[in-house]
Amino acid sequence: MTVKEINNAKSDYDLTQASANGDMTAFELLYERHHRRVYSLCLRMVANATEAEDLSQEVFVQLFRKVGSFRGESAFTTWLHRLTVNHVLMHFRKKRVKLENTTEEGEIGEMQDIIQAVTDRPRFIDRIALDKAIADLPPGYRTVFVLHDVEGFEHEEVAALLGVSVGTSKSQLHKARLRLRDLINKGKPQRGS
DSSP states (O other): OOHHHHHHHSOHHHHHHHHHTTOHHHHHHHHHHHHHHHHHHHHHHHOOHHHHHHHHHHHHHHHHHHGGGOOSSSOHHHHHHHHHHHHHHHHHHHHHHHHOOBOTTSOBOHHHHHHHHHHHHHHHHHHHHHHHHHHHSOHHHHHHHIIIIITOOOHHHHHHHHTOOHHHHHHHHHHHHHHHHHHHHHHSOOTTO
16 A cells, blocks of 8 residues: 555544554654645745744644644544644744833833834735735635635645536636736736826
């Protein structure tokens, strides 16, 4: 049996139980199945590829420690999604604490507040434009885009979920990305206006 056949034959629950008992091959299979989804979620949350890579690695270290606590009461992907979100949120909390440079009197530095306000605003505005553009996509494009680019499903998984071919999933995603680009560019103010 090839690694791919073993990967497809075992359920996530079986792999978590084997991993909890020290089976490194089972843990590697979990990583192979889910690393892209975890990375995509981290990237969506932090909007920085390097930071997302670091965070996704940290999530799998945490998964290695906690894999025995997965009881199978929900889908493993749901449990891993929550583990990832919690880890990234904790990262934000730790980062915020590090950014709070206090003066000797215990006050937060005024310059740090100004820097934070300036750096947060453009990202917030871009997020609103992106959310609006995604909402304006035709339903078929939007569904494939969200499943693949936002949730991190592979084209084979998207095709199975939607009952379409893999080629249709790829085509819909390509068209969704082109349409998103047009919608976002229409929303930007033109120079000289």
